[in-house]
Amino acid sequence: MSDRAAIPVSDVVSPEKVSTKAKHGLKHEAAFFYKYLKPHAKVFIPAMLVLVITGGLTFAFPEFISRLVALALPAEGAELENARAQVNRYALYIVAALGLQAVLAFWRILFFSKAAERALVQVRLDTFSRILKLPMTVLQARRVGELGSRLANDVEVIRESLVSTIPMMIRHSVVLVGGIIIVLTKSIKLSGFMLASLPPAILLVALFGSRIRKVSRRAQDELAASQVVVDESLQSIVSVKAFANETYEIGRYTGFLTSFLKSSLHGAKLRGAFVAFIILVFMSVITLCVWFGVRMVQSGEINRESFIAIALYTAFLSASIGSMPELVSQLQKAGGALERVRELLQEKEENLIGESVKLKGELSMRGVWFSYPSRPDAHVLADFNLSAASGQKIALVGPSGAGKSTVVNLLYRFYEPDKGEILLDGKPSSDYPLSSLRKNFALVPQEVLLFGGSIEENIRYGRPDASEAEIIEAAKQANAHLFIEKLPEGYKTLVGERGTQLSGGQRQRIAIARAILANPAVLVLDEATSSLDAESERLVQEALDKLMENRTSIIIAHRLSTVRRADQILVMSGGTVVENGTHDELYAREHSLYRTLAKLQLEH
Numbered sequence: 324m325s326d327r328a329a330i331p332v333s334d335v336v337s338p339e340k341v342s343t344k345a346k347h348g349l350k351h352e353a354a355f356f357y358k359y360l361k362p363h364a365k366v367f368i369p370a371m372l373v374l375v376i377t378g379g380l381t382f383a384f385p386e387f388i389s390r391l392v393a394l395a396l397p398a399e400g401a402e403l404e405n406a407r408a409q410v411n412r413y414a415l416y417i418v419a420a421l422g423l424q425a426v427l428a429f430w431r432i433l434f435f436s437k438a439a440e441r442a443l444v445q446v447r448l449d450t451f452s453r454i455l456k457l458p459m460t461v462l463q464a465r466r467v468g469e470l471g472s473r474l475a476n477d478v479e480v481i482r483e484s485l486v487s488t489i490p491m492m493i494r495h496s497v498v499l500v501g502g503i504i505i506v507l508t509k510s511i512k513l514s515g516f517m518l519a520s521l522p523p524a525i526l527l528v529a530l531f532g533s534r535i536r537k538v539s540r541r542a543q544d545e546l547a548a549s550q551v552v553v554d555e556s557l558q559s560i561v562s563v564k565a566f567a568n569e570t571y572e573i574g575r576y577t578g579f580l581t582s583f584l585k586s587s588l589h590g591a592k593l594r595g596a597f598v599a600f601i602i603l604v605f606m607s608v609i610t611l612c613v614w615f616g617v618r619m620v621q622s623g624e625i626n627r628e629s630f631i632a633i634a635l636y637t638a639f640l641s642a643s644i645g646s647m648p649e650l651v652s653q654l655q656k657a658g659g660a661l662e663r664v665r666e667l668l669q670e671k672e673e674n675l676i677g678e679s680v681k682l683k684g685e686l687s688m689r690g691v692w693f694s695y696p697s698r699p700d701a702h703v704l705a706d707f708n709l710s711a712a713s714g715q716k717i718a719l720v721g722p723s724g725a726g727k728s729t730v731v732n733l734l735y736r737f738y739e740p741d742k743g744e745i746l747l748d749g750k751p752s753s754d755y756p757l758s759s760l761r762k763n764f765a766l767v768p769q770e771v772l773l774f775g776g777s778i779e780e781n782i783r784y785g786r787p788d789a790s791e792a793e794i795i796e797a798a799k800q801a802n803a804h805l806f807i808e809k810l811p812e813g814y815k816t817l818v819g820e821r822g823t824q825l826s827g828g829q830r831q832r833i834a835i836a837r838a839i840l841a842n843p844a845v846l847v848l849d850e851a852t853s854s855l856d857a858e859s860e861r862l863v864q865e866a867l868d869k870l871m872e873n874r875t876s877i878i879i880a881h882r883l884s885t886v887r888r889a890d891q892i893l894v895m896s897g898g899t900v901v902e903n904g905t906h907d908e909l910y911a912r913e914h915s916l917y918r919t920l921a922k923l924q925l926e927h
């Protein structure tokens with residue numbers, strides 16, 4: 324078992340099998356936004372008000388321009404004088420309205436962003452903490468890249484809709500509703516003619532929209548799947564290169580991208596048809612309205628000023644209508660993203676709350692049967708038994724796939740057994756709160772992956788409230804102090820992906836220091852299969868000996884030296900214990916599997 328074994332990226336089942344589909348629909352989406360925006364009502368409500376006002380102010384333009392333009396028509400004498408004064412007045416009105424609109428637009432954007440960005444930070448936080456708290460079964464069923472994509476892509480799409488699409492939509496809706504009312508007051512006949520052409524078009528918009536929503540969701544899913552290939556190959560870049568499998572990985576990526584492209588282009592075709600339809604229908608409506616209006620002016624049914632106003636309003640209204648489809652399709656895209664995020668947020672998380680307990684480290688597993696949820700008919704453990712008194716060293720040995728790591732997975736309660744009992748200090752392990760149970764365990768994995776950060780932070784991971792002196796003490800006991808001190812920046816040296824690269828033995832000693840700091844009742848040690856050089860091996864072994872003192876240790880053992888010193892050796896095969904005893908006892912048995920395994924090791 325390694326660090327990675329906690330969240331394997333391969334070997335998965337389809338997410339549909341475990342996902343609790345979030346109910347979708349406007350009501351649920353509104354409830355989601357309400358929940359996250361409510362704490363920011365103080366900025367969000369003013370932002371909405373300002374938005375409606377700026378929407379309304381848009382009308383100042385067609386209103387005053389139409390009056391201004393009408394003043395260009397021939398006039399004489401006092402009428403001309405009056406017209407001159409009015410020209411200045413209307414021009415000033417327009418400038419004032421535009422000025423006000425500019426100021427308000429600034430505040431609107433600021434307020435909206437404040438509310439939306441803050442709400443979205445909360446959504447990101449909730450999503451991330453939900454992902455971390457998901458039970459292992461769910462985490463395994465979903466690929467890591469897919470979960471990451473929810474956080475990266477889906478939340479971003481929601482953000483975009485909240486800070487830009489929704490405000491634009493509200494603004495255009497205000498323009499539409501207000502514009503229609505004003506136009507109706509100017510001439511029922513002319514505007515009625517125009518409005519009669521709108522509702523059928525709107526119906527088609529809705530029909531088109533729901534189809535686009537489906538296709539865009541499929542494209543997003545395929546993009547997330549392709550991201551998994553990128554994540555997996557980068558995580559295992561050494562293997563990819565070592566096997567010269569670059570072309571193979573590129574091929575896999577190409578496969579996913581091709582299907583993404585197909586869906587995406589299918590979506591683009593639909594969107595294109597959608598936009599083409601909008602252009603054709605609405606442009607024709609405008610032309611028809613102008614034609615109809617001019618004829619009305621010619622027959623004296625309305626005056627020129629009203630006609631100019633209606634024409635300008637019509638231009639504004641059609642601009643709003645024209646931008647609606649794009650906004651609707653963006654919103655639908657956001658709807659898909661929102662659905663996926665909500666689906667994740669509804670997933671049941673592990674209950675980590677509970678009082679902390681300090682265990683003595685007595686372990687017992689009785690008649691345990693287990694199969695992984697992804698392969699329910701393959702028994703990985705079959706009538707497995709283990710019994711360790713507090714402070715004992717138990718070595719698990721056996722061929723690969725025998726079920727050694729699975730035993731550890733069950734002790735940690737990453738999974739629940741199908742049958743049988745697991746007792747800790749004589750009580751069923753399910754009686755303990757998960758987090759306090761796990762705090763009583765510390766894991767030194769085979770392949771230690773350090774977190775990006777300093778060495779000090781990496782050791783502190785064992786116990787976040789440890790003091791600097793305690794960290795140094797733990798490092799000393801883990802035989803790590805000397806090499807850390809020699810590094811140019813000592814404990815502050817950055818490690819992990821972007822930091823200094825440490826050797827396998829050094830990383831192991833850091834993991835040991837981490838475990839020493841955690842001071843657990845039970846130590847789980849997955850010995851490295853790759854051998855270290857003699858000096859490094861000695862340092863690691865010494866550190867481990869100190870760590871194992873006075874605590875129960877479960878060791879997935881590969882080295883004979885460790886096995887020899889174990890109080891009990893459980894030889895596993897096919898998910899059960901086939902031999903049990905000390906080294907001497909088992910080695911003495913002529914045909915024991917242990918003897919064969921031990922001999923094999925000695926020969927190397």
Ligand SMILES: Nc1ncnc2c1ncn2[C@@H]1O[C@H](COP(=O)(O)OP(=O)(O)OP(=O)(O)O)[C@@H](O)[C@H]1O
Pocket residue numbers: 324331334463695696697698703721722723724725726727728729730
């Ligand atoms: N998450 C999983 N889902 C389904 N099957 C799994 C999972 N993890 C392990 N298995 C299967 O369970 C069996 C036991 O695996 P386990 O990792 O416990 O063996 P192991 O003895 O630790 O092997 P190794 O020494 O190679 O690490 C194997 O057949 C493996 O394929």
